[in-house]
Amino acid sequence: MRNIRLRLAYDGTNYHGFQRQEKTHGPTIQGTLESTWMRLVEEEVTLATAGRTDAGVHASGQVVNFMTLARIPDEKIPKAFNSLLPRDIRVLQADSVPDDFSARRSARxxxxxxxxxxxxxxxxxxxxxxxxxxxxxxxxxxxxxxxxxxxxxxxxxxxxxxxxxxxxxxxxxxxxxxxxxxxxxxxxxxxxxxxxxxxxxxxxxxxxxxxxxxxxxxxxxxxxxxxxxxxxxxxxxxxxxxxxxxxxxxxxxxxxxxx
Missing domain, CATH: 3.30.70.660 (Pseudouridine synthase I, catalytic domain, C-terminal subdomain)
Structure with a gap:
């Protein structure tokens, strides 16, 4: 498996925060990203994040990571994501990182x-x-x-x-x-x-x-x-x-x- 790190930008206006919630609470950044990856490669993943932003909060440099079996090259992951994501979420960069990397715990x-x-x-x-x-x-x-x-x-x-x-x-x-x-x-x-x-x-x-x-x-x-x-x-x-x-x-x- 590969550990993939993504750098993100998003407008939080239309989202119920970063963390995945019950559907009745409205869309979230995490839920949108995970469902988009499912559409891309038919693989269920769980994203870890550097910071769980609240409803309405924005990001220009958010970082997340997830483990995957998919073979999409790092340099093609942003384009693949952005082809399906809503326009208020963008993947800016993707790279493979060591297995022990955590977007939250590894942050300085x-x-x-x-x-x-x-x-x-x-x-x-x-x-x-x-x-x-x-x-x-x-x-x-x-x-x-x-x-x-x-x-x-x-x-x-x-x-x-x-x-x-x-x-x-x-x-x-x-x-x-x-x-x-x-x-x-x-x-x-x-x-x-x-x-x-x-x-x-x-x-x-x-x-x-x-x-x-x-x-x-x-x-x-x-x-x-x-x-x-x-x-x-x-x-x-x-x-x-x-x-x-x-x-x-x-x-x-x-x-x-x-x-």
């Missing part, structure tokens, strides 16, 4: 990007990919607050109920906020993320920008380990899984300036 670090539309009237063309915040946001204070999130911490404060993680300790290598044409881009690079962690971080940074939280309060909010101290979860559609790294390459070298 990941990058998530979040987009905020800070125009008074929302941008029509970005409405599915940016969360609209029509009130003024203090960029400088948000940047200062983001810097306090960097480092290795117990991020229980920023974990939503329902996650399966046994430990809340994670390392955020970079957390940056940049502005471009009244869009705010928030980029987080870390060795792993808890359930809804990035969206809770974004919600908290939004409240900093609105003046509801002082940047200097972030270390104490982290230390409290109380979910109630962080703010509401930002909408799913502003979030994109941008990159998953499996090499010894340092995130500090790759992302000196994130956004």
């Amino acid at each position: 670090w990941k990058r998530y990007d979040y987009c905020l539309d800070n125009h008074r009237i929302p941008d029509v063309f970005q409405r599915l990919y940016a969360a609209h915040v029509p009130v003024p946001l203090n960029l400088e204070k948000m940047q200062m607050a983001a810097s306090f999130l960097e480092g290795r911490h117990n991020f229980k404060t920023f974990a939503a109920a329902g996650g399966e993680s046994k430990t809340f300790v994670r390392t955020i290598y970079r957390c940056q906020v940049k502005e471009a044409h009244q869009f705010l881009k928030i980029a987080c690079v870390g060795d792993g993320f808890l359930y809804h962690m990035v969206r809770i971080i974004v919600g908290t940074l939004m409240d900093v920008g609105k003046g509801r939280i002082l940047p200097e309060e972030i270390p104490e909010i982290i230390a409290s380990q109380e979910r109630s101290r962080a703010r509401e979860i930002a909408p799913a559609h502003g979030l994109t899984l941008a990159h998953v790294n499996y090499t010894d390459e340092s995130p500090f070298d790759v992302f000196k300036d994130l956004v």
